[in-house]
Amino acid sequence: MKYVLKIVLVLCAFTVAVQAQNYKSNIRHYKVPLAIKAGKLIDAGHVISADSLSPSFKNKGYAPVEVNLKSPKKKSLKPSELYNRVSESIVIVSPAGRCGEVDEKGKACDKVHTYPASGYIIDSKGIIVTNYHVANSYITKYNKDARDVMVVMLKDGTIFPVEAILSADQKNDLAILKIDTKGRELPVLPIATKDAEIGDPVFIVSHPKGYYYAFSSGMVTDKFSEINIGGYRNIMAISADFAAGSSGSAIIDQFGNVIGTVSYTKTLQHSDDATKTQMVLKATIPVSALTELIKKGN
Structure with missing residues (x-):
């Protein structure tokens, strides 16, 4: 019995090790699902278009933002531990839109265009930080084919539409976005209380x-x-x-x-x-x- 139990434990450990070393498919796990899920949001109609969001987007003039910031961590982590912890709070931020371009045969293109960038979660209720120029890439008039929705996608593939721009700072290239998590608590990154030094x-x-x-x-x-x-x-x-x-x-x-x-x-x-x-x-x-x-x- 002990021998059988030992074999089972070894196999379990091997399975965990193998799972931890899996290689992701950037196209199958992220690129394709991003377009498909954004398309479903667009078709459902529960989104805020670039034109609708535009009036709330400014280069300055915002009030303070009410955010429940997480206290800074003090325990140093190994790089692999750091990656596992941090990556859950990193998101994909992307404008998306159905092409709609009509070809010479009069057929409209149904492709969903996305232009992925990055962001990170600072409040478990759905407050996201990204760049001003990322938010602006959705709002700007130069964006012709991805104006239906701006989305935030989590590492596990869950996708949310951006419902508001809480703040933006063109000078410092920062924007703070809000998504409706439908009650889900999101993993948060703590914010340091002081700037880093050269060599850190x-x-x-x-x-x-x-x-x-x-x-x-x-x-x-x-x-x-x-x-x-x-x-x-x-x-x-x-x-x-x-x-x-x-x-x-x-x-x-x-x-x-x-x-x-x-x-x-x-x-x-x-x-x-x-x-x-x-x-x-x-x-x-x-x-x-x-x-x-x-x-x-x-």
């Missing part, structure tokens, strides 16, 4: 170019101010990799606390030969800009 370790879980829930690490490489629309803003440069699709994701410390938000990359080229890339500057918005937006508005 950083981690990112994001969706670079359709590689959903990719994990990257590095450190803070620089802290500087730059002129942007509306005046100066502070930037935290990091060495952890991210790319298009990562916009709006959280920069995390070794404890799992948010210390910044992905914003943009800038290719630095040789002054004598513009074709030679020497470095890619990866710019993020420090957490202090987010906490100020939440507590004071803009």
Whole structure:
């Protein structure tokens, strides 16, 4: 009996190990379901279009946001533990819309267009942080084919329509969105109480170019101010990799606390030969800009 029990325990442990090492299909698990589920929301009609959401979207002028922030964590985690904890709170944020373009035969295209970016949950009731430019990509007049709904998709594939823009800050490239979770409590990322320092370790879980829930690490490489629309803003440069699709994701410390938000990359080229890339500057918005937006508005 003991021998049989031992075999069963070994098999169970092996099964768990195998499950933990499964490889995801970015297309089958995320890209295709995102379009299909967004299409179902559009067809059901329980969505807020870009035109309807547009009046509430401003570059500034918002009041403080009522948010139940989670207290910062103090226990350092191994990278694998950090990924498992953080990734559940990272979301896909995407505008979506049925094409509707009519071909030469008079047939309308039924394809659902999506343009996925990233975001993260800061309140279990459904408050999401992303970039201003991500929200603006839905509202802007240049968005011609994805204006039916803006969606937030969780790691497990659950999808929600965005129902409100609670705050936005063009200068600091931040936006705070609201979804109706239908009573579901969402996993939340805690917010650090101070900005990181140069040399501190950083981690990112994001969706670079359709590689959903990719994990990257590095450190803070620089802290500087730059002129942007509306005046100066502070930037935290990091060495952890991210790319298009990562916009709006959280920069995390070794404890799992948010210390910044992905914003943009800038290719630095040789002054004598513009074709030679020497470095890619990866710019993020420090957490202090987010906490100020939440507590004071803009």
